Amino acid sequence: MSRLIVVSNRVAVPQAGGKAAAGGLAVAVNAALKDRSGVWFGWSGRITEEPSDRPVVTNRNRIKYAVIDLKEADFQEYYNGFANRVLWPILHYRVDLAEFQRADLSGYVRVNRLFAEHVSKIIQPDDVIWVHDYHMMPLAKYLRERGHANRIGFFLHIPMPPPELIAALPRHGEILGSLAHYDLVGFQTESDRDNFGRYLSTRGGQAGADPNIFDIAGRQVRIGAFPVGIETEAFARRARHAGRTNYVRGFRRSLAGRKLIIGVDRLDYSKGIPHRLEAYEALLRTSPEWQDRVTFAQITPKSRIEVPEYIEMDRFLSHKAGQINGTFGDVSWTPLRYVNKTYSRSALAGFYRAADVAMVTPLRDGMNLVAKEFAAAQDPENPGVLVLSQFAGAAAELSGGALMVNPHETEGMAAALKRALDMPLDERRERHERMMAVLLRQDIDQWAESFIEALMPPAVKPVTAAIPLPRPVLQGVGYGSGWHGVHGPDRL
Numbered sequence: 001m002s003r004l005i006v007v008s009n010r011v012a013v014p015q016a017g018g019k020a021a022a023g024g025l026a027v028a029v030n031a032a033l034k035d036r037s038g039v040w041f042g043w044s045g046r047i048t049e050e051p052s053d054r055p056v057v058t059n060r061n062r063i064k065y066a067v068i069d070l071k072e073a074d075f076q077e078y079y080n081g082f083a084n085r086v087l088w089p090i091l092h093y094r095v096d097l098a099e100f101q102r103a104d105l106s107g108y109v110r111v112n113r114l115f116a117e118h119v120s121k122i123i124q125p126d127d128v129i130w131v132h133d134y135h136m137m138p139l140a141k142y143l144r145e146r147g148h149a150n151r152i153g154f155f156l157h158i159p160m161p162p163p164e165l166i167a168a169l170p171r172h173g174e175i176l177g178s179l180a181h182y183d184l185v186g187f188q189t190e191s192d193r194d195n196f197g198r199y200l201s202t203r204g205g206q207a208g209a210d211p212n213i214f215d216i217a218g219r220q221v222r223i224g225a226f227p228v229g230i231e232t233e234a235f236a237r238r239a240r241h242a243g244r245t246n247y248v249r250g251f252r253r254s255l256a257g258r259k260l261i262i263g264v265d266r267l268d269y270s271k272g273i274p275h276r277l278e279a280y281e282a283l284l285r286t287s288p289e290w291q292d293r294v295t296f297a298q299i300t301p302k303s304r305i306e307v308p309e310y311i312e313m314d315r316f317l318s319h320k321a322g323q324i325n326g327t328f329g330d331v332s333w334t335p336l337r338y339v340n341k342t343y344s345r346s347a348l349a350g351f352y353r354a355a356d357v358a359m360v361t362p363l364r365d366g367m368n369l370v371a372k373e374f375a376a377a378q379d380p381e382n383p384g385v386l387v388l389s390q391f392a393g394a395a396a397e398l399s400g401g402a403l404m405v406n407p408h409e410t411e412g413m414a415a416a417l418k419r420a421l422d423m424p425l426d427e428r429r430e431r432h433e434r435m436m437a438v439l440l441r442q443d444i445d446q447w448a449e450s451f452i453e454a455l456m457p458p459a460v461k462p463v464t465a466a467i468p469l470p471r472p473v474l475q476g477v478g479y480g481s482g483w484h485g486v487h488g489p490d491r492l
């Protein structure tokens with residue numbers, strides 16, 4: 001029986017006590033492996049000078065989690081360097097922040113080759129391979145060089161900008177061009193997919209009768225949009241339960257009857273946190289009736305803490321938070337609670353449910369699972385309002401129910417905040433219902449199934465295990481280099 005082999009930088013290895021260090025990607029990939037027999041290969045998150053030439057394997061529910069350590073130089077050049085100082089900013093339309101160095105590109109290529117070497121040892125001829133995200137773009141090329149003719153798919157969790165912008169990436173042909181070695185390349189939105197289609201055309205790719213199938217350098221590559229979802233029903237259940245616990249009730253009580261606005265984002269310049277805080281400031285200034293009647297809780301776990309742009313953002317935000325509280329706060333009211341802790345997803349579910357408004361206002365975001373989780377966590381009888389950036393991937397699905405904003409327009413965002421805080425119950429219910437209809441239809445299972453089905457050659461059955469598997473426990477979610485332990489109960 002064919003297996004599914006997943007390859008990604010991060011692997012959410014289930015840990016004793018149910019805690020795992022991972023991000024949005026890891027939560028999503030875990031669902032793809034549920035009910036399938038397979039292997040999940042990636043980086044352990046650890047740095048060692050003498051990495052073993054064999055991965056450390058953990059077996060759980062017929063899934064093998066196989067991880068390797070990286071050397072310091074690999075971590076610096078591949079992860080901090082090329083992946084997070086070149087690809088991340090450029091693919092998030094921030095060419096101005098990209099810091100290209102040839103040594104980092106060499107490190108990126110070296111780690112991809114190392115991954116290919118390890119994965120090559122476990123591949124069986126009928127395995128289907130699913131590679132995730134910008135860290136691993138050239139992997140298929142190196143697997144093909146080793147003679148693997150398997151079906152190999154790639155999913156990009158972050159945005160794909162237009163080709164004119166990709167042109168700013170030195171040696172883009174070597175990296176983005178290598179995506180043509182996959183059989184299927186998936187994106188979060190149709191606009192990401194179309195941007196890549198245009199890029200392939202600039203590289204001599206020819207689309208035939210189906211505009212999403214390209215012939216390029218003697219191979220056929222299919223491109224598609226597969227918006228990543230959440231475990232909608234399970235998350236709604238979790239929030240219902242969490243909302244009734246003392247932990248979340250205590251949080252709500254601490255607000256002393258004030259309305260709650262919530263923001264949950266990794267500390268990342270792509271998330272637009274400064275712009276959002278400026279909008280909150282503008283609300284307090286221009287609508288003084290809201291002073292002392294609202295609290296903004298911004299939960300911002302640190303991430304990629306060795307990358308200079310992230311260090312700078314950290315400094316800026318701490319300063320900004322102090323400034324807002326200094327200007328508007330009072331001895332009995334802290335307008336902004338700015339927290340750098342990582343919370344368990346159960347705790348977050350409860351916080352979302354306790355909130356009246358969520359601000360999800362990235363400048364660019366592949367999807368943004370927080371937007372979806374917030375909507376799913378609401379009480380349908382008395383739901384909160386989602387204020388959502390037009391530049392989040394989630395906007396393509398949630399614009400019918402969210403209050404849409406342009407994060408570059410402070411006054412517009414402040415007005416949306418005010419409207420959200422004042423919104424009558426009927427309108428809140430209607431908007432929530434519209435979002436839930438989409439989230440229930442396009443959930444995480446549908447995402448994984450539709451990608452795998454599109455990856456399989458015609459007339460071959462999807463990769464499934466004979467016996468349905470219990471879902472591995474994945475409760476706490478932290479962030480690699482910035483992960484300092486998960487706060488809040490795992491099961492509330």
Ligand SMILES: O=P(O)(O)OC[C@H]1O[C@H](O[C@H]2O[C@H](CO)[C@@H](O)[C@H](O)[C@H]2O)[C@H](O)[C@@H](O)[C@@H]1O
Nearest residue numbers: 023024025133157228365366367368369479480
């Ligand atoms: O692994 P890190 O460097 O600590 O970063 C965490 C993850 O961030 C990014 O997440 C993306 O995937 C989400 C799920 O599809 C999506 O909603 C979000 O918009 C993306 O930014 C990154 O792409 C992952 O590889 C990282 O693991």
Ligand SMILES: O=c1ccn([C@@H]2O[C@H](COP(=O)(O)OP(=O)(O)O)[C@@H](O)[C@H]2O)c(=O)[nH]1
Nearest residue numbers: 023024025266342343344345368369370477
């Ligand atoms: O303290 C936190 C902050 C975030 N998350 C989770 O991390 C994921 C973030 O995914 P998203 O797509 O919003 O952004 P990313 O960080 O992957 O760019 C979501 O599932 C959040 O619930 C978490 O478990 N604890």
